[in-house]
Amino acid sequence: MIDIIIGILATFGALFVLFAAIGLVRMPDTYLRISVTTKAATLGVGLVLMSTTVYFSNADVTSQAFVIILFLFLTAPVSAHLIGRASYFIGVKLWDKSVMDELRGKYQKNTHILKSVVDDTPEDNVDHTKMEDK
Amino acid sequence: MTLFEYLHYIILPVLVVSAVLILWRFIKGPSIADKIVALDLLITTGIGVIAVYSVIYNQSTLMDTALILALIAFLSTVALSYYLEKRRRK
Amino acid sequence: MLTAILTGFLFSIFLVFTGRFFKGKLSILASLIPLGLFVYFFQFIPAIADGNVIMKSYEWIPSFNVDLGFKLDGLSLLFSLMITGIGFLVFAYTSSYLKGHEYMDRFYGYLASFMGAMLGLVLSDNMITLFVFWELTSITSFFLIGFNNTNPASRKSALTALGITGIGGLFLLAGALLLNNMTGTYSISEMLTMSEAIKSNEFYFLAVLFLFGAAFTKSAQFPFHFWLPGAMKAPTPVSTYLHSATMVKAGIYLLMRFTPVLGGENIWNTTLVIVGGITMLYSAVHTIFRTDLKGILAYSTISALGILVFLIGLGTQEAFLAAAVFIIVHALYKATLFLVTGIIDHQTHTRDVTRLSGLNKIMLPVGIAGILAAISSAGIPPTIGFVGKELTYEASYHSESMVIFLMIAIVLTKIFLLYAGFVAGIKPFTGKLPEEHANTKAPGFILWGPPLLLATLGIVFGVAPFIIESSLIKPVVEALGADASEMHLALWHGFNLIFILSLITIGVGTALYFIIKPSEKLEKGIARLDFIAPENLLEKFNALFVGFSNFWTNFFQNGYLRNYISIIILFLVVLVGYIMIGNTNFTIDYNSLSKITVYEITTTMILIAGIFYTVFTDSRLAAVAAMGVVGLSICLIFVFYSAPDLAMTQFSIDTLTVILFVLVLYKLPKYLKLSDYKTRVRDGILSTIFGLIITTLALQVLAEPVSKEVGNFYAANSYIEAHGKNVVNVILVDFRGADTLIEISVLSIAAVGVFGLMKLRLKMKDRRRYADTSLNVENENKKK
Amino acid sequence: MEILLALMVGILYGTGIYMMLRRSMVKLILGIILLGNGANLLIFLLGRITKGAPPIIGSDAKVFVEAFADPVPQALILTAIVISFGLQSFAIVLVKRAHTVVRTDDLDEMNATDEDS
Amino acid sequence: MMKNKFLSNILLTFVWVALTGDFSFENYLFGFFLNFHILWLITIGRNRSKYFLIVPKVLLLLVFFLYELIKANIEVAYEVITPKLNMTPGIIMVPLDVKSDIGITVLANMISLTPGTLSLDVSNDKKVLFVHAMYITDKEKFIRGIKDGFERRILEVLS
Amino acid sequence: MNEQLILYPLFLQMAISIILMFGWARIKFQKVFSVFGSIVSLGLAIILFSYIWNNGTQTIQAGNWEAPFGITFVADMLSVTLVLLTAISGLAVSIFSGASVLKDRLRFGYFPIFHFLLLGLNGAFLTGDIFNLYVWFEIIIISSFVLITIGGEKAQLEGAVKYFTLNILASMIFLTAIAVLYGITGSLNMADLAGQIAEVENRGLVQITALLFLIGFGIKAGVFPLYFWLPASYHTPPFAVSAIFGGLLTKVGVYALIRVFTLIFVDDPFLNNIIMIIAILTLISGGIGALVQNNMRKVFSYLIICHIGYMIAGLGMFTEMAIAGAIFYLIHDIIVKTNLFMISGVVYRIKGTNSMRDLGGIYAKWPKISLLLFIPLFSLVGIPPLSGFWPKINLIKAGFTNESYITVGAIIFASFITLVIIAKMWAEVFWKEDKELPLRSNFGYFSKMTSAKRMQFVVPVALLSIVSLYIGFGAEHIQELSARIADELVNSQGYIDAVLKSKN
Amino acid sequence: MRTTIILKTASNYLLPVLLVFSIFILLRGHYLPGGGFVGGLIASIAFILHSFANGLNKTKELLIMHPGFLLPIGLAISFMSGLAPVVLFDLPFMTGLWSHDPVAILGSVGSALFFDIGVYLVVTGVTLTIIFTISESA
Ligand code: NA
């Protein structure tokens, strides 16, 4: 019985990781890739870790697995935010089928300040047409 | 098929195939941000691999490594994105 | 005897601290030292003449079999007396000659040290000790020749002299060590008893070669002679002392000393006769082309040294006798002539013989000394020079082969030497006094006394040769291993062929003196042949050698780090590869290897992809991220193969490295494709071979059986003795805790280094003020 | 697997040297890191590898009851890794400082100390 | 202030005990002192209060989050494995009612963790959150979804 | 008194370093304490030396784990001799540093790192464990990196990049060699390895391992063709740093070569031949390299290389006499080379340059100092009976005995070229007419110093000169010592027994 | 870089957790994977993360003293724990000294533990010194 639970948890876990990987390959722009992977993988690995806690079923491993999951959930979105923000800042373009970009013109190049509205100092704002990443 | 064989011959390969896919994205890019995402994901996958491996070999001590990976992986992402922003500032 | 030798050195050390007292009037007191020593050695004459040999030995370095063993026999006594006797006169002469000189104390210091070294040289019975003193004469003479050290020519001469005699010294050392290997002793006296064994040893030839190397360089034999004329840049007392009476004779001394040990063989005799012959004739001819008095004397000295080598090479009793006498003859007249030249130089400020004549009107005693020395040098009766010349002719005449050839050579030499002696000793004092010298002052007694005394001795010994016959000459001949009991010195040998040759020599030589006047034209004439002169050939060789040195040094040390790495790796690859190819017992036992699984292969592939991506990517950040991939894969491998501690540490450190890179990278410029295609291919090939070698090596090692003794011990004791269950950690903090302690020190040092490197900015002001490194400031100067 | 690991060690050594032969200081350091990883893995491999048996004594045991991996190479590598970290950080900073002062990343332009004689 | 510290302290002590797996009294004590010092080290003036009221709401939030997480994950999985990409992505500006840093952070993270959405950044005046979303059909509806879902619950927890 | 004494030099240096780190910014304290510590360290070294001299090789097992399991520290005559020499050089350089190193540098950890370097040297000499030796090597190189870069000036950095890279490369090769060694024997204890290696059947593999050690240590020792880092960097740091580097750093490489090739990889003809070839080329390359340099410190750098050749040659000939020669030369060279770099520092302070083209007139102005400097300069040449001469007796004799005439030739060549170079230097620097260089404002010229400060320059030079003189005139003692060391090295069973006594 | 609220908030909570972890890892090292090295590395990573989010000066305020001081302190602790057997019992350097009874959490307390604590401090000090120095000068 326990073996089956372990098996199921591990299977779902591995599958979500696989989806994340496929998503990473298939998604057309960086933001979408970040978006897809952050959660699928986190969830997947979380499930795998659950399966190990079931297998070992001792306080030591359980608490460890718990901490790992906690950590992943705490840090993954922050990472996603940081990379996403940096991508936008360095001018990674959105997929051409994207429907809107309300962030346009709100970052200031020099101060890195993000404004909530587009103001009258556009020359300092991040402009994607002038940058490319190398 | 025992649980160990299942984990060994199915789950672990699925995880490493994912890793290969992630590596493909890492190499392809195109943006440096993609690479950072891929690296981050690769480490996460690694945590999964270690967890499964520790079950297969019944070695709970290997989980400590997974723990460290989880704790620390975050930092390189922070650092790399920090760099991405900072180098534009001039 | 040790005290006698050390006196000179002690005096010079004494002078370092009290030098200022010996610059003025007290300077003459310095000459008391050689005088005292002369008296000390003089008292041994009776004992030595009776055939005694005085041996004295002090322990020094028994591990090397090196003792301060001294031997006073006829040969060393003669030299000791010359060294101290002429030394006394030179010391005294110097006190006037260098009166008021700023560095007179130094001069005395060098001179005294030199004298001590010279005494040590001729008295040593131990070859190493002999070598020690031999080198000391070289180094002290370096200081004496370079005494006028602000003069570039002086420095150059000093360096040349040191170079030539230095390499000779090393030959002597090699010879000494080789002889020691052959005989097991450094004692020359003991070698004497093994003469036959040495001569039949397979290394005899080599030993002789080494000794010749030493003797020929020191005694300025062709083609090493050129340092001696150069050494005339030294003050005249130095020329007198070193280059006529003592140092150059060291080589002669060495040959004489070893004649009973090594002599008698064909190689010994023939070489000496040929080298001596060439030297004496070559230099004698050269005297004609000189106008500088000291130049003339230098070449005539070389020639005289050639005669001595020639005589030793003849190897007969007569020849030895002739040599012994000629040493005294030469010392007396050559020292005189040098001293006279010194006086002329000192008073008239010129040594150009074309500008000198009639000086007897001003300095008659000097003139007398000069003329007496000149006739002694010419071998005109009743001087001791005549005795010497007769003996020389006789010895040559009785040689075993090629008599005519040798006779022609020696007679010609003597003719030219007569010419040289006349030019140096007579020409300045005869004829008309040129106006430029009309106001020249007469020299004081301290200047003209010594040469006159020496010149007079030349006559005294000539008239009464018995004074030196049994007291000095015969012991020398006996020390050379010949029987001297039947020999007699006499002024008059009867009217025979030798006497006729003497007359011819005197006649032709005198005629030559009147026919050939020294002139600049002649000097320039010979200068045209300079390009084949040994010194110039050597200079060319030297330039070539320096060129090669530059090429070789800069070829390797070319400033390109990558070349350095390439060479090191190439060196490794070639050597290891060579052994690997020859090492055939190499198999892989496939059964001992663990099975390969999908995830391992995949991890490895990811690792390899990460590596190659790191290598070939154009973006530095991508490279750093790829290093992250590499680190993760290695971490996984560590996990797979039971090393959780390693995996943790590896991963943490990789992450930190990434952070470090990130913090540093954005200040650095982007990658540029710097190397061209060819370079990259070349480096690629080298790297590939290197990698293959490491792989092969690893596989070879894996095929070996291995002992797990240490690991098992740790495992068994980890908990029971060391109270820990994580064996790796127990090793780190206990079993091999010392490693760890050092390792954290390493980390601390690195941190301190990083801190200093980033924070410490030297202020230009301070940098100039204290400047504890040199390059920067020098570069700044260059820019200005 | 050992053969694969041996190959990998070779690749790490080879690429490490290749990178050290480049003219960029950053590549030089990356090369040093690769080489260091190669050396660590070599120690690991030549100490013989064992799967799934960390040298940690079980919680209720006093000695090992089953096979265990040789702990010695692991301890050695740990020491080596940490030392390399110290050296690497120093190297990275050295490169930065050198770049600030010499104003180039190109090693070929850093030969004044060899030329000035 | 005092209470805040104390709470954190207790919380961390439990974390410690759980980690070590040693539930003895000494371990609690040790953990307490250990964390006391760590907190002492790191505390910078921060305001937190009403700890005890919050706990049930926190649990509610977590359940809601898990539900969203799994639901959205499946959506994305579907999107990823089906051959065609039917997305209408874009970046949307979401006005914020949460004002505290912790609130914003939790909200942003939860949005990020649920698939299809990604919090890119918060404006410096903390008035708006920029969210990248995979499926934007109606901007207003999307914003309302977030405000009624996560944000309301978070506000309740933090109120 | 017992074998604990072996580690006292290490304890002392470690304690000094730590205490100096606590007194981070207090320069005065650091200066005084460093000298004080160095004096104590010298005393300890003397005690240890005489203890080993009287009682023979001693060992101590760190952690009380019997050999070959723990880390063994071994004090045989070679080790304690080198420890003693390190203490002497260390004291001299410590005094010299106080006066000559820029204050800013002292404020950034110069003295703690300096003592860490000495710690590393002592440790390397005393350890009996090959991996522990690696770790000591690392502490040495990291300290040297810090010292060579301290202040971070352009030339320093350019030199340091090369110094750093090639030394790291050496460490990697050393580590590779250890990996292979452990892979074929499963041991790290050098005495134990001696026995284990002898039993390995695949001799080719053993040769390769030995070669890796040869190359790894060869780079550190600065032999041809592995020496490039040395001339690129030794003339760039402060003079005190050059002094301790010049005296001791390459010698650690030599020490390691001697240790490994007399204990573990013993008397393999193929390897001996390679060592001989390396030695000959080193003698020649170093000599002709020095010939074409103009900067005094560069000359000395190349001479270091050149003279390493003597020691390597002694090792390659592998007779007791030859090794005694190598050891004697090692003893002499440590003292003299340290001194020479300090001398270049004195000269630099006198004239403000080290370029021989620009120097001159020192003998006229500073006769007594010149005579003092004369001693180490001509000791280096080996003008008998100064110290450099005596070891050549052993080496040349051994060359004749082994019938390796090319080696004898190379030794004579190197001696000759050293003579020429030093004589030339004497003529250029001391004799030549004083060139009136433009006076630099604010430069700390020797002539402007207080006599107390001058003494800080002169005393260390004099100290080492006296030691040089002792080595020369007391050659009997040194030869006795060298012969004993050579005997211990060639008959390594004594060493092995001392380490593994508990095992037997 | 302008620090982001999200990172800042997250890091403020991560800091104590990571520090607790580091000590946890340090203390269990003798029995399970971990020990002074990794513990020290994690501790420093905690502070580094904090500095990324809040700026270096804030982190320095937290630390009170310069991390460089940890070097001599840590070295001294490790060194003295190795020296203790020499000084106290005339045993060889680094010989393990152990308490007779095991102590809660830590198990046996011995000189090795203090040694590891020294390692922990040094590693933390080194890493922080290096990273801080570089970021300050960057
Ligand atoms: Na550990």
Ligand code: NA
């Ligand atoms: Na211990």
